[in-house]
Amino acid sequence: MGSLASAKIVALPMVEKHSVPEPAVAAVKPPAAEISATGATANASAPVAVAEIPVPEPEPVPTVSLTKVLRSLLAKITRERIITAALACISIGALFLFWYLGTKYRLEFYIRFKNVPTPxxxxxxxxxxxxxxxxxxxxxxxxxxxxxxxxxxxxxxxxxxxxxxxxxxxxxxxxxxxxxxxxxxxxxxxxxxxxxxxxxxxxxxxxxxxxxxxxxxxxxxxxxxxxxxxxxxxxxxxxxxxxxxxxxxxxxxxxxxxxxxxxxxxxxxxxxxxxxxxxxxxxxxxxxxxxxxxxxxxxxxxxxxxxxxxxxxxxxxxxxxxxxxxxxxxxxxxxxxx
Amino acid sequence: MTMAVAGTETNKGFIDVRDMGVTFGANDDKVVAVENVSLNVQPGEFVSLIGPSGCGKSTLLSIVAGFVKPTLGEARLDGKAITKPGSDRGVVFQQYSLFPWLSVRKNVEFGLKMAGVDQSKRNTTARALLDLAGLLSFENHYPDQLSGGMKQRIGIVRALATSPQVLLMDEPFGALDTQTRVVMQEILTNIWQQFKISVLFITHDIEESIFLSDRIYVMTARPGRIKAEIKVPLPRPRRAEMTDTPEFMNLVQELKGLIREESLAAMAPEIKDRGLSGFGMKVGPKGVGEIF
Missing domain, CATH: 1.10.3720.10 (MetI-like)
Structure with a gap:
């Protein structure tokens, strides 16, 4: 009896696991429904997927517009990127600061800045x-x-x-x-x-x-x-x-x-x-x-x-x-x- | 439209394996993997090979695919001895085997490219096949962007692209979760009915083998021999509801009996003493540790 109970406990999380990829199941029966449903599955892993779905139709001729270009450039300036750039400046800046201060005050503590040229x-x-x-x-x-x-x-x-x-x-x-x-x-x-x-x-x-x-x-x-x-x-x-x-x-x-x-x-x-x-x-x-x-x-x-x-x-x-x-x-x- | 891709409704695709024996290693380390196996797949027939793990069913498939040479006997395709891999036999592997550096469509085109088919023809064929697999909208994605079930569907149509006479499938759905698996089985029967090519399908899943096959070979534990050959009289096309019919259930019962004997035999060396009795053992509050 005891072994049976333990088996049940083991089985439970597995059941949960199986029910996770549900969207794929819904994706099957008619091939037409399939595309949209599987699109939803792939969506989780690849955000690009949605944009590319209507493939068989001929693509419209790409037009260049200045506002579009500017907007896409602006969209690239995200918070993430700003932080990255700021940290890069700090890291290089610190090196220069150390160099600058070292040469300015002619630091001598084992290493000698005596002859080191200033920036x-x-x-x-x-x-x-x-x-x-x-x-x-x-x-x-x-x-x-x-x-x-x-x-x-x-x-x-x-x-x-x-x-x-x-x-x-x-x-x-x-x-x-x-x-x-x-x-x-x-x-x-x-x-x-x-x-x-x-x-x-x-x-x-x-x-x-x-x-x-x-x-x-x-x-x-x-x-x-x-x-x-x-x-x-x-x-x-x-x-x-x-x-x-x-x-x-x-x-x-x-x-x-x-x-x-x-x-x-x-x-x-x-x-x-x-x-x-x-x-x-x-x-x-x-x-x-x-x-x-x-x-x-x-x-x-x-x-x-x-x-x-x-x-x-x-x-x-x-x-x-x-x-x-x-x-x-x-x-x-x-x-x-x- | 899909028929344009296949264009193969011939009497080709007859797999004939005769008196096959496979031995690995030499002298003291000798392991007999397969012994005295004869089987065949008629043109357009769907045949499953089922057996406990380690019974040599994958070895048999590797021989028909041309990766492994048998020690005894031979495998023939349409009367010609099989000596090496070739595009007349499409293979679908258990592991995902799409080339990660190629887009989905280029993966499907691969076999045609190797055969020297020109770009526009390759493109048309690949798109038709992807449409059949319901994955046309993903043609420009990379395999790593897709789910396991999608990858295996592409693996199947990629193997079909060169219009092979037979399709060899080595537990193709083994890595998928149960629900995706059931769906993939339905998709596979649909595809198979359109292409009408012979299929040799390796599995250890009883329901899967019944649902898909016209005929099932049951193998014994190592050394692998053919223990039984079972015909599946269920009508085509197969539907998911059929798994609830008494005919289906009876077949499951019959196969379960056959397989269980062999699984126990396969595990016998490991579980001879403690293990088997362990199935009925009492586990106290402190767990299994108590008994030892």
């Missing part, structure tokens, strides 16, 4: 040097090195990662060498790289490549491995050839992880590039910063640092933007933005 000095430096050819050329050269190294790493890392992830034999062949090379930091490659490559430029690009390559490769492999096997089986019984499987299933399926790899790889590429430029370089933002130190040009050091920060930010921002353009579905994925 104003750096600003002056920017206005003097900022538009000079030398500074801009240094930026351009660094960006070119980053792009070269990064895209070479991308175009080798992603296909190799897909192949290693998919085929056991390729994995067995490449992984031992990858595992040995991976722990060697890109900076440790500087002397070897100078010996290996015919010129300075190639050796710096190589070091940048090394920095970006391993994060991209390993995340791609991980992306293939984390792909749900049922998707591959589904594709195969829908008639996908081996090549199509790669192109239409494995690649898009691993894309979220690949982009994680690209973002990490870009970060490591900058670290490696700046270090390489400081040690062996001519030109480049890293060289600019190090040269400023040797020339006792303190404001230029800070300008160099801020420049590196902004370039890194821009690069990872671009990667994130391309990522969300290429993977619009992620906005709806479980644990996604919604």
């Amino acid at each position: 104003y000095e750096v600003y002056q430096q920017l206005t003097q040097v900022g538009l000079s050819n030398k500074y801009l050329v240094n930026i351009a050269i660094s960006v070119r090195r980053i792009l070269l190294g990064f895209f070479i790493a991308l175009s080798i890392g992603v296909p190799l990662g897909l192949a290693i992830g998919k085929y056991q034999r390729v994995r067995d062949l490449f992984m031992p060498v990858v595992e040995i090379m991976r722990p060697i930091p890109a900076i440790a490659w500087v002397p070897m790289s100078i010996m290996l490559w015919p010129n300075n430029e190639a050796s710096i690009v190589f070091i940048t490549f090394i920095g970006a390559f391993f994060p991209i490769l390993l995340n791609t492999i991980h992306g293939v491995h984390s792909l749900d096997g049922v998707l591959i089986r589904a594709a195969r019984c829908l008639g996908a050839s081996e090549f199509r499987l790669f192109l239409n299933v494995i690649l898009p399926g691993s894309l979220p992880h690949i982009f994680t790899g690209l973002a990490v790889g870009m970060g490591v590429a900058w670290v490696s590039l700046i270090a390489a430029e400081m040690i062996s370089g001519q030109f480049g933002v890293g060289y600019f910063t190090w040269e400023a130190y040797s020339l006792v040009d303190y404001p230029a050091i800070v300008l160099g640092m801020i420049t590196i920060g902004f370039l890194g930010l821009a690069c990872s921002g671009i990667i994130r933007m391309v990522g969300s353009l290429l993977m619009p579905w992620l906005a709806f994925a479980p644990g996604g933005k919604r």
Whole structure:
């Protein structure tokens, strides 16, 4: 008797659970009623659903109206966004305030602000040097090195990662060498790289490549491995050839992880590039910063640092933007933005 | 309009499984999953395979789908031996298997794209199928925006898009809640009647198998063998009310008896000593802990 009673108690919450998705039940009998009823179900998860329901009719030609544009822009200024923007200002402002106060009062408590330039000095430096050819050329050269190294790493890392992830034999062949090379930091490659490559430029690009390559490769492999096997089986019984499987299933399926790899790889590429430029370089933002130190040009050091920060930010921002353009579905994925 | 999609009222879709045996592992770890199974699905017939969990019914389906090779015997489709997956057999999986990066319509188009069908034809077919599934208004949504029942309906029409001769369904409604499930069964019979293709349907749900099928194979516990073959004489089209008729109830009773024996047999190693007696045991105020 006792066991019966306990069984009942267990059963109760389950009954409640079953009655939750009621709208789906109402959705069945006539196909006509179905659309509106299922629309209500999806509504809960996707607010966009309602707007798109009358699909089979031809869409009206979109007209541009200024008031509409303004109104939609105004509608984007929500309380949430204002708070976000305010907090961003506070966080950056606090950093500047600390810097400003530190340099103004020449703080000395273990760390020394004695030689640190003030924000104003750096600003002056920017206005003097900022538009000079030398500074801009240094930026351009660094960006070119980053792009070269990064895209070479991308175009080798992603296909190799897909192949290693998919085929056991390729994995067995490449992984031992990858595992040995991976722990060697890109900076440790500087002397070897100078010996290996015919010129300075190639050796710096190589070091940048090394920095970006391993994060991209390993995340791609991980992306293939984390792909749900049922998707591959589904594709195969829908008639996908081996090549199509790669192109239409494995690649898009691993894309979220690949982009994680690209973002990490870009970060490591900058670290490696700046270090390489400081040690062996001519030109480049890293060289600019190090040269400023040797020339006792303190404001230029800070300008160099801020420049590196902004370039890194821009690069990872671009990667994130391309990522969300290429993977619009992620906005709806479980644990996604919604 | 939907017939334009299918266009298959032929005598094709004859599944023939003969003297099938499947063994996993080798030597000491050898597990016989399926033993001496013969079954068939006639063209246009709806056949269910039912049995306790672990009886190898999903393994059998994987063989017909072409994912697994049998150790003994063979599976044939229209006289041709099955060796690998192909678009002549549509498969619907228990797990949601829509490609999350493709819109609903692109998912349905996938098989046609693989077959090299041009874009406008793909589009028309996919929209007709989505209309049939009652999901045309969601064609531009992503799978993650849909409920489980909707995803499975799309999974079914996606499998139908390439006009396969047979549809293989591996507990397709297993992950759904009871009410959605009942509704999905009705939708499935409707779709099946329009397409008139052979279906091999795996389930462990007795009512589901009776409601849907023309014929039911009952499997034994591991190693899986065919224990019984039951014809379902209920008229078509099937209606939800039929589940209350005496004929239906009798079939349920008959199948329940057959399955219960096998479920107990399947669980025997685990529940031999304490478990079975545990069903009748007294539980004191301190709960189960007391008896041990």
